[in-house]
Amino acid sequence: MIWQFDLLILALGVLCALASISLKDLLSAAIVFGAYSFLMCLLWTEMGAVDVAFTEAAVGAGVSTVFFLAAVYHTTRTVKPRRRGRMLHKLVGLATAAGIGLLLLSATVDFPTWADPNSPASVYLSPYYITETIPMTAVPNIVTSVLADFRGFDTMFETSVIFVAGLAVLAILGSYGRRQRDYEPSPTGKDVAHQSPIVQAACRVFVPFMQLFALYVVAHGHHSPGGGFQGGVILGASFILVAISYDLRVMQRRLRERLAMLFAGLGVLIYSGIGAICLLLGGNFLDYSVLHTILPATSPIMARSHGMLGVEVGVAFTVMAIMVIIYVNVASHGKSDRGL
Amino acid sequence: MEMLLAKYNYWIYVTLMMIGLYAMIAKCNLMKKIIGMSIFQTAIIVFYVSMGAKKGATIPIIAHGHGAAHEAVRVADYVNPLPHVLMLTAIVVGVGTLGVALAIAMSIHEKYGTLEEDEILERQE
Numbered sequence: 001m002i003w004q005f006d007l008l009i010l011a012l013g014v015l016c017a018l019a020s021i022s023l024k025d026l027l028s029a030a031i032v033f034g035a036y037s038f039l040m041c042l043l044w045t046e047m048g049a050v051d052v053a054f055t056e057a058a059v060g061a062g063v064s065t066v067f068f069l070a071a072v073y074h075t076t077r078t079v080k081p082r083r084r085g086r087m088l089h090k091l092v093g094l095a096t097a098a099g100i101g102l103l104l105l106s107a108t109v110d111f112p113t114w115a116d117p118n119s120p121a122s123v124y125l126s127p128y129y130i131t132e133t134i135p136m137t138a139v140p141n142i143v144t145s146v147l148a149d150f151r152g153f154d155t156m157f158e159t160s161v162i163f164v165a166g167l168a169v170l171a172i173l174g175s176y177g178r179r180q181r182d183y184e185p186s187p188t189g190k191d192v193a194h195q196s197p198i199v200q201a202a203c204r205v206f207v208p209f210m211q212l213f214a215l216y217v218v219a220h221g222h223h224s225p226g227g228g229f230q231g232g233v234i235l236g237a238s239f240i241l242v243a244i245s246y247d248l249r250v251m252q253r254r255l256r257e258r259l260a261m262l263f264a265g266l267g268v269l270i271y272s273g274i275g276a277i278c279l280l281l282g283g284n285f286l287d288y289s290v291l292h293t294i295l296p297a298t299s300p301i302m303a304r305s306h307g308m309l310g311v312e313v314g315v316a317f318t319v320m321a322i323m324v325i326i327y328v329n330v331a332s333h334g335k336s337d338r339g340l
Numbered sequence: 341m342e343m344l345l346a347k348y349n350y351w352i353y354v355t356l357m358m359i360g361l362y363a364m365i366a367k368c369n370l371m372k373k374i375i376g377m378s379i380f381q382t383a384i385i386v387f388y389v390s391m392g393a394k395k396g397a398t399i400p401i402i403a404h405g406h407g408a409a410h411e412a413v414r415v416a417d418y419v420n421p422l423p424h425v426l427m428l429t430a431i432v433v434g435v436g437t438l439g440v441a442l443a444i445a446m447s448i449h450e451k452y453g454t455l456e457e458d459e460i461l462e463r464q465e
Contacts (some may be wrong), residue, residue, distance in 0.1 A: 003345060010352040016377050017356055021363040039383050047393045048400070048419040052385070055431045064378070064435050065391050071370065071442040074464050075449040079369045093366025101358040103452065105351065113346040115395040117416050122394060126422045127415040133402065134413065140404040142421040143428065151425060158429040165436030172443040223404065228431045277366050319432060326439035331447060 005046050013039045024079045026072045034065035050225040051143040055215075058233040063323055066240060067291045070331040139222045139306040148225065148308035151284040155311070156271050159318050163268050166322035170261075173334030189274040195245055203245035222305060228312035232319025239320075240327045248332055257328060260321040267318030271311045278307075286311075349390045356383035370445045371454045377441065381434050385427045392420035400424065 014037035023029040037060030044053040100334050109172035129146050139145040214234035221227030243251035275286040283290030288307025289300035298306060363376025393413055400421035401415055445455060452460045 007348065010349070012360070014352060014355055017359045020375055021367065021372055021379070023360060026369070029372070029375060033378065036379070037382070040386070043386065044389050047389050048397065049389045049392065049424045049427070050399045050401075052389060052424050052431065055428050059431050062383070064438050067435070067439055067442055068375075071446055073365050074446055075371070075455055078458075079372065080346045080454075086458075089368075090366045093362050096365055097358040097362040100361060101354050101372070104354045104357070108347055108354065110351040111347065111350055114349045114390060115393040117394040117397065119391070121391045121423070122420040126420045128391075129421055130400070130402075130415050130418050131413050134404075140402040142400040142402065142418065143424050146421055146425045147428065150372075154425075155429060159434055161433050163437065165433070165440050168440045169443045170438070172447055224401065227400075229428060233432070233435075254361045281455075314425070322436065326443075330439065330442055 002046065005041065007041045009039055009046065010181045013043065024081075026077050026079060027069070030065060030068035030072055033068065034061050037061040037064070043075060051141075051227070054225045054230045055233070058230050058237065062237055063233055063240065063327075065245070066237075067326065067330055070250070070327065072260070074330070074333050112262075115276030128216070129267035135212055136301065137308070138301050139223065139308060140304050141222055143225075144221050144227050144308060148311050149288065149304055151276070152311065156268075156286070156317065158274065159271055159315050161170075162322050163264050163318055166261075166264055166325045169326050169329050173329045192262060195247075199245045203241055207242060212240070214238065214316075214320075215236075218312055219309065221312055222308065229319055231312075233323055234321025235316065236322040236327075243327065243331065248328060251324075257325065260324045261327075262321075263317050264325065267314045268322065270314030270317065270340035274307060274310045274314070318329050350387070351391065353383050353386040356380075356386060359383075368457045370448065370457065374438065374441045374445065378434070378438060381430070385430060388423040392423035394419050441462050 013036055016032055016039060020029045020032040020036060037056060041053045041056040041061060044050075044056060112121075116122075129142055129150060133139055133145045134141045137145045137149055139149075149170060214231045216232030217226035217234060218228055218232075221231070237252055239255055242254065274288070274291075276295075278284050278287050279289050281290040281293055286307075288304040288310075290303070291301035291307050292298045292300045294305055295306055357380055360378075360380030364373050364380065366436045367373055367376060394416065396419055397419045400418045402418070448460065449455055454460060454463070454465050
């Protein structure tokens with residue numbers, strides 16, 4: 001790492017964070033927040049956390065900015081100027097933040113030096129993962145092997161959390177399960193052609209490559225940064241791009257909400273199903289090495305690698321579907337008709 | 341200077357965290373509170389990733405392929421992957437919670453016609 005870079009990115013990040021909470025225009029605040037996320041992504045690349053940076057680039061700088069824009073579009077764009085009587089509120093906020101900040105700063109005195117190879121966090125457990133990932137799983141990307149194998153339980157429940165988040169958005173906003181509400185024709189009478197043809201043509205060229213890249217990211221996560229989470233978000237983003245540049249209905253003709261929900265459930269089922277198959281074959285839950293008895297021409301070590309690919313595909317299904325569902329519901333206020 | 345270089349990363353994570361916390365408490369607009377929540381979350385991620393950094397180490401992907409030398413893996417050569425795994429899933433779960441938070445804010449706006457906290461309280465009475 002290069003501390004000059006690090007300091008510059010951190011300083012810019014703090015500036016963007018301050019700007020995004022103080023701007024009066026919520027649209028600008030959302031966009032500045034996207035810039036902030038991108039700076040964080042650079043910061044993590046610089047500290048060597050390439051998988052985290054990849055996720056942040058896809059999620060923080062990409063999809064969550066779109067979610068913010070969609071929510072701002074359906075609510076209000078401006079923050080009302082404050083009336084009197086908010087001074088106390090601000091003081092309490094400042095005092096709490098400053099108090100907790102001082103406590104945390106005083107705790108940093110006891111921290112190990114930044115980037116010290118012998119810091120306690122780096123000498124316990126993680127050396128085991130670093131040295132054992134190739135002999136035990138044949139997966140060079142340590143993050144993938146820890147994510148999908150060594151800590152597979154953790155990731156299974158994270159996937160379930162994402163599934164539940166999608167269900168929650170549907171429960172709060174959605175019309176899922178009810179009859180589709182009548183579609184209101186747009187005031188101009190045009191259905192699809194209200195967007196720029198340049199954007200639509202560009203989107204038509206981009207989307208296949210995006211989806212191909214997403215599949216590559218899912219499948220190649222063992223050897224390079226990436227995996228089910230990143231690939232799933234990119235796949236979801238390709239559908240969101242169609243929905244933005246054309247219309248929500250054009251996208252839903254390709255991926256209906258019901259189908260997306262089915263995919264989301266299927267992803268969790270694939271993940272836990274692979275765990276259950278391991279159980280049936282006499283191993284522990286999510287112990288992929290026993291899969292070599294049913295997979296042709298594999299050793300127990302390669303079976304762990306293949307098992308990881310299986311659960312990554314499950315993760316990608318769920319993440320992709322839930323990103324699409326959240327977007328559809330936030331962008332159409334639960335009506336799933338026209339979108340932005 | 342030594343002291344600054346040793347700790348500045350942690351100081352800035354505290355600063356970001358305080359910005360997020362302040363926005364969550366003091367800002368009146370619900371959308372700003374949600375942005376504050378996301379900033380708070382990234383501050384925690386900065387903290388975790390900073391813990392995993394190692395001087396002179398490379399990204400946590402073991403050198404492989406046809407040209408790579410097949411020698412024993414040295415732990416000091418690779419940054420600590422464990423915080424990366426934890427934070428990677430945290431980011432994706434974070435976007436899920438962001439979606440839920442935005443959905444709640446939109447329902448509130450539908451019912452009360454505003455995103456300002458004090459106006460919502462007034463209209464509740």
